[in-house]
Amino acid sequence: xxxxxxxxxxxxxxxxxxxxxxxxxxxxxxxxxxxxxxxxxxxxxxxxxxxxxxxxxxxxxxxxxxxxxxxxxxxxxxxxxxxxxxxxxxxxxxxxxxxxxxxxxxxxxxxxxxxxxxxxxxxxxxxxxxxxxxxxxxxxxxxxxxxxxxxxxxxxxxxxxxxxxxxxxxxxxxxxxxxxxxxxxxxxxxxxxxxxxxxxxxxxxxxxxxxxxxxxxxxxxxxxxxxxxxxxxxxxxxxxxxxxxxxxxxxxxxxxxxxxxxxxxxxxxxxxxxxxxxxxxxxxxxxxxxxxxxxxxxxxxxxxxxxxxxxxxxxxxxxxxxxxxxxxxxxxxxxxxxxxxxxxxxxxxxxxxxxxxxxxxxxxxxxxxxxxxxxxxxxxxxxxxxxxxxxxxxxxxxxxxxxxxxxxxxxxxxxxxxxxxxxxxxxxxxxxxxxxxxxxxxxxx
Ligand SMILES: *Cc1c(COP(=O)(O)O)cnc(C)c1O
Numbered sequence: 001x002x003x004x005x006x007x008x009x010x011x012x013x014x015x016x017x018x019x020x021x022x023x024x025x026x027x028x029x030x031x032x033x034x035x036x037x038x039x040x041x042x043x044x045x046x047x048x049x050x051x052x053x054x055x056x057x058x059x060x061x062x063x064x065x066x067x068x069x070x071x072x073x074x075x076x077x078x079x080x081x082x083x084x085x086x087x088x089x090x091x092x093x094x095x096x097x098x099x100x101x102x103x104x105x106x107x108x109x110x111x112x113x114x115x116x117x118x119x120x121x122x123x124x125x126x127x128x129x130x131x132x133x134x135x136x137x138x139x140x141x142x143x144x145x146x147x148x149x150x151x152x153x154x155x156x157x158x159x160x161x162x163x164x165x166x167x168x169x170x171x172x173x174x175x176x177x178x179x180x181x182x183x184x185x186x187x188x189x190x191x192x193x194x195x196x197x198x199x200x201x202x203x204x205x206x207x208x209x210x211x212x213x214x215x216x217x218x219x220x221x222x223x224x225x226x227x228x229x230x231x232x233x234x235x236x237x238x239x240x241x242x243x244x245x246x247x248x249x250x251x252x253x254x255x256x257x258x259x260x261x262x263x264x265x266x267x268x269x270x271x272x273x274x275x276x277x278x279x280x281x282x283x284x285x286x287x288x289x290x291x292x293x294x295x296x297x298x299x300x301x302x303x304x305x306x307x308x309x310x311x312x313x314x315x316x317x318x319x320x321x322x323x324x325x326x327x328x329x330x331x332x333x334x335x336x337x338x339x340x341x342x343x344x345x346x347x348x349x350x351x352x353x354x355x356x357x358x359x360x361x362x363x364x365x366x367x368x369x370x371x372x373x374x375x376x377x378x379x380x381x382x383x384x385x386x387x388x389x390x391x392x393x394x395x396x397x398x399x400x401x402x403x404x405x406x407x408x409x410x411x412x413x414x415x416x417x418x419x420x421x422x423x424x425x426x427x428x429x430x431x432x433x434x435x436x437x438x439x440x441x442x443x444x445x
Pocket of ligand 1: 101176
């Protein structure tokens with residue numbers, strides 16, 4: 001039963017004890033059972049982040065004047081990130097609350113730039129179908145028409161299709177490095193060249209790759225150019241709270257120079273509460289996350305990031321080899337980093353996901369085409385063998401038991417896959433969100 005508002009307060013121990021009890025059924029991220037939600041860089045780093053967060057717990061990044069410490073942390077995090085992303089001395093950016101906010105800001109800035117400098121009233125953006133849904137969210141919030149770009153057989157954005165579809169109203173061309181679903185890097189050089197030839201900005205979504213691909217390059221991996229070293233790339237999103245190993249609620253959006261960033265900012269002069277200016281979507285900004293991001297970069301340093309990257313890549317290779325060795329399983333495309341997807345040739349991948357989930361592995365299913373998603377982090381180094389053993393057993397069980405019937409997520413994805421118009425599935429998802437946070441009348445917990 002959900003409680004009503006407590007009449008009296010409780011003491012600290014009582015509050016925390018009850019909260020810990022409620023966490024009993026949470027996903028076991030410490031045991032390496034989750035993929036993509038938690039990026040844990042080790043106990044010592046975590047303790048450092050918590051301490052930094054606590055020190056600045058009560059501060060607010062809304063005012064650049066009240067807390068010069070936060071302004072300095074943010075400035076240094078942003079300029080260090082810009083350098084890592086191949087930005088020149090002119091590169092500028094801001095910290096945001098996460099990848100979604102970074103992407104919202106990049107799209108909004110491009111839309112406003114298109115309106116101000118090219119007079120575009122009905123903006124569109126070229127969006128590979130594999131781009132993160134945060135771009136669809138931005139399109140929806142800011143009324144920018146998404147023009148979808150299909151992917152090639154190698155799962156990368158089809159540049160010829162992009163060339164056909166770019167138009168006079170295009171305010172942004174998007175590519176990912178790498179994309180979330182399959183972990184492959186879009187042909188950024190070609191996309192950026194196309195955008196540049198038409199005077200259109202090009203955003204690279206490196207929410208995953210921003211703090212991974214630069215270290216991979218330093219470790220000697222041969223990667224295509226994807227960052228500000230590519231002419232025509234005008235903005236990049238890179239998440240501190242993923243492979244930057246910072247505290248959750250931290251990302252960056254970086255622009256080639258101020259002429260692009262200006263359009264991100266907001267200012268209002270007619271409020272009785274005073275003159276108001278804000279760099280990003282949110283108003284008050286937690287000082288703790290900004291401080292913890294600075295702490296992460298300084299605690300780890302280049303050497304720490306290289307060590308974690310090497311560990312993640314080694315673990316990825318072991319997992320990929322183990323998966324490919326299981327009869328019937330197949331890695332999709334040629335993902336260069338620690339994100340990839342695999343599918344099953346003669347077994348239902350959704351039944352496979354359910355079977356793994358029953359064993360406690362929180363594997364995410366995806367579709368178009370059906371596959372299971374893997375995002376490898378340092379925590380997974382310890383679970384490669386038990387994971388592969390369970391996976392092999394579940395594949396055999398699923399294959400033996402397959403009677404063509406579909407339940408659970410298999411049924412939902414089966415339905416979604418069979419429809420050309422997925423509006424009913426969308427309604428189902430909106431209903432599900434509503435049910436997850438019911439009002440008092442609907443509470444049957
Ligand atoms: C995670 C991710 C995002 C969105 O980031 P959030 O921090 O979840 O808002 C965007 N793009 C890619 C490629 C991502 O992996």
